[in-house]
Amino acid sequence: MTVTNTAAFAQSTSPVPSADKPLGHGPDAVRRPFRWPALLTDNGRGIAYGGDYNPDQWPEDVWDDDVRLMVKAGVNTVALAIFSWDRIQPTEDTWDFDWLDRIIDKLGRAGIAVDLASATAAAPLWLYEKHPEVLPIERNGDVVNAGSRQSWRPTSPVFREYALDLCRRLAEHYKDNPYVTAWHMNNEYGWNNRHDYSDDSLREFRRWCERRYGTIDALNEAWGTAFWSQHVNSFDEVLLPRHMGGDSMVNPGQMLDYERFGSDCLKEFYKAERDAIEAICPGKPFTTNFMVSTDQCTMDYADWSDDVDFVSNDHYFTAGRDHLDELACSDSLVSGFAQRRPWYLMEHSTSAVQWKPLNSRKRHGQLVRDALAHVALGSDAICFFQWRQSRSGAECFHSAMLPHAGEDSAVYREVCELGGMLRTLSDAGVQGSEVRCSRTAILFDADCEWMTRCETLPSMKLNHWHDVRDWYYAFLDAGVRADVVPLRADWSEYDTIVMPTMINLSEFACDRVRGYVRGGGRVVIGYATGLMDETFHTALGGYPGMLRDVAGVRAEEFNILGPVDGDPDAVGLSNGAIARLWANVVTSVADSATVLATYEGADAEEWELDGVPALVRNAYGDGEAYYVGCDLDREALGDFVRGYLAGAGAAGAVAGDDSEDGVDVSDAAGTGASTGVVSGGVVAGDASILHTVREAADTRFDFYLPRGKEDVTLESVPGDVIIAHRCEPNANGGYTLHRNAVLITRTTK
Template structure:
């Protein structure tokens, strides 16, 4: 097979990145990447979290020896070491940290030094139990795990910032510390806090956002259920109100926004405390983006880091590689296609999932190289040495319990050699080539689809983004996942899956994009309401009804109800699940592509009702997908309407391979990764092969790629 390049064109000169923050005064920090301790400071970073304080000091020299052998050139240090640095309120101990940083640095291993605030020492909780978060039902989140603290607690902030300043003073001139790692996975255990501290700050947040109490009452629709508030002092948190209660959805959405904002403000306070003393080194914090989580408004957060970092843990099974690529694509969107930093992933099994599958058949190397293919210039694991005790002792690591003589460590060394090869070839600093399609993601839409007062509680914006991403891969083309607030004007097509709440500003951007010749796909639950959870009147999809060229009056929710069909067929052969809109009229400019038909459609009084519609709008067009389609039907839709001329002929071949291109102004790097278990043969590949993992030349200028293979080539432009 010959893989078709379906991506858009190439590198242009970089201008300052546009802010992705949600506020009108958003400003984006300049991109700064941490240097390595190489001669020129460059290269793909390789390493992981290192916790030497979990081990006797006589182990440290062996750790450094084995790191050097594996090609490790960076570690994240002291992430959970607050109690070692400050054993009591009045004592401080940096000596042990000085010794290990010196050992690492002398071996050429750079240190990404943590602020160490993710897990506070128990003496702090004993003295100040008022810093502990409160659950929605009033229960206290007790100490003993990570992040058992309120981001709104002034007491905790005072202790945390004191630690930050002392670390900055002590290490500001240390040449081996090349970056600052703030906290760790903000929101992992304190994303929602219902304490009085949180209530106080939520009221202040609401006052800053709305200015007047009348504006808040209008936004929250407090005329319903006698919820009118007379002043910001009466604003409440959405605490537990009874087993059968329903939270005001406008209030709930603002509480989600507030939670992301207040944790970001805590991050910024830590960052600023260190930067005031040590301004010359870049700052980051590790996001948590995979298709089963994206808990913060990371588009907003991305403005305030110097380089975007992410922790990603694989999804076992058929979609292992596809899910990784989808998650990475969104991270690349937050980074605006600049290189980003994989702060954590696993060499094999974790210990915190219901089913903890191990990696096999070369997946350790394949996954790492896949992250590089999607734009990462750092490949780091949790963690270096597998813990002997504690909650994560069965979480895999670069150096497992079995030690140096183990398959995992040998593969870690193999990967280190490959990353050196890629560094020498010039991959570091190149950017992923943009595709032709942007699938839009927005934190507000993700939070809103969790609302329990929607027509269906099975909606999930992020999962629908994922399903569309898979559908494009199945059709033999690759899409990008792009934040709604980013610039997507250069894409040929944008897809809007389950973007249930949209501002008028966002809708005007869509109108202008389509009017100027763009193509938009509007999902079945997109544009139903504005950003305050006020439904758009006049028929669905109210916010974008003019662009879609349709008017629907009701939602037909499908599911396992005794005596009723739980699916509905379409004239195209597709099957609608979960949700089917009752479209009662289409614009004169619109063409119906498929209707509901069959016995099940008749039972639901949907026979002949439009399900898929194309509408001309300005110089562009809109496709309206009025029902929830499965992955196969979405793939057929992409092949039939979105993939471009000739797509049907190449799809069967191209769909077997995940193909990405990273490039500079002078060089292209092509990455080829088989998506399935079967061998894939490439008839020809451009350029010089620099990595052929689990690949064999076939004698005709091509390669056979085995399961979990990675083939990387370099071509001079």
């Protein structure tokens, strides 16, 4: 295929005029002040430790033993009454706070603070019986019946009335209780009611669309309703993207707006609960638990984070070789939502859960390792679901701090061990310190994640969040830790930003990228990035249309790969990499661009791609852009990071690494890994260690965690060792770190 060189790479945008800067989607979005819940310590400080506590599931003669064992384990906080609405309000006309008063008093007198829930996550059955109209409706019209969690419509005025009444009564009753130090709104908003297709939802969606677009003409233009005779004459004709039969495809602009609406209407419900309590009890911080892991990111949490006083997250481990890496990737994004301020791990597990197809237990040391890894990535609260393992119900086989086996168990002993370590870290001053940022940011955006699920794209195998994860892993494999931050974050502290599968971008976002690169920044533009604007209108003139000027390339088509009989299902590159999903057909490159790799080989020739640019570097202003025109696997992404983003230096530090304070590293198991240097958050040139730094005004804390199964030796470490979990000192003053080890040091500046 012939590839031309041309300077004609002016930006070509959608014919739809871009809106002004969307509210809340820039780095200067209005945000509630950061407020952290106090503990019942002398100064209110310390790393919070505990979990969900459900005393209403047990007879009261168990409560004193619970408190005794909590104190023994070092528990200093619990989340209470999350699913207790039916116990607090047994019937519509009766209220019972006595039991809750008794357990809060027991906990408080033992020095255990209470994060009190609004209790609205699961309504009592009497409410559903009296008001079945609050039940959500699925896309095909089926009713979501009562009996699980969140069987209610966030847009139901009836349900809201009952829920806010409960919130106000709780606030009135506990506003002066010194043991209640924080409010926990609902629980995992959207777990069971993220999508509701009821008439209540339809009414509110129409109002949402009118607020967003102002005029029906603007909505028709944004949704492209000229296609398939979908023009609407008024907002009263706007429909929900309900089931349309067979394999019918939904209008993608409408579907994306429905996703945004779902996040917004649940956030408005959260704010209504928060405001109802805050009007009565204004002095205590508010949060709700996000659900961020690399298999889910349910809401637009960058937007939600503006409306919590401190960011909280529930994270459950992914079994297998990427256990630690996945945890770090998810935590990095949570830290990004928190703007690197400390955040709260509201839930994770001591061992196995019960809701996956295969529920792996944690190996020896992983309970402590995982908890301290969360601290390493910025969490100042380590909490589990739940304190005492349930004896009945849907989650009775979900592990807990106090398992079915009781006090004489390996899990409880490790829970006690962890409690002691967290006290040590609290005494050392870790609480309140912030994670040092990397020099590289991988960008994440909820809109892009939702849009890659669309069924009208060239490939339905795209996944923005998973591509973020793969890039994160690749940086670790290359010996450097990147940060994961929301698209709207401030990038000024970063030398490099990576944009993986950011398929839909506003012109405002693209202008930010242009300004960043012109000013000397480096951007990596993924193969499916910038193809359309925020209304699902494709950018004309060739791909990647929204950022074609920055990338310095013009592609005319996508070559989608896969198991098609008779056709090659992969294409090789001249650098040895292989594309198996997507290859852009680049037909011209700018005079300012350099081709780094092309497609080559018999399969490339069969697809008429032989010699077509696959990887391109382009000079733009005072900065540069790297265009990755095809999907690359993890190994090839690691090679790309090492090969093209590498900075100068004998240690092979990768751009994005902060290479001060070196620490020698070797592979103690003798597996042949090269010696590297721990510097600025990673092992530069040796990927065996995950290294992060937390900093306070006069102190830094270094966290070292082996990523693999083999022993790793640190020949020397700066500062004083304060935690050495599964570590052995060696004769040279260094440490050998075994599998699931954690080494933490403290240095006074």
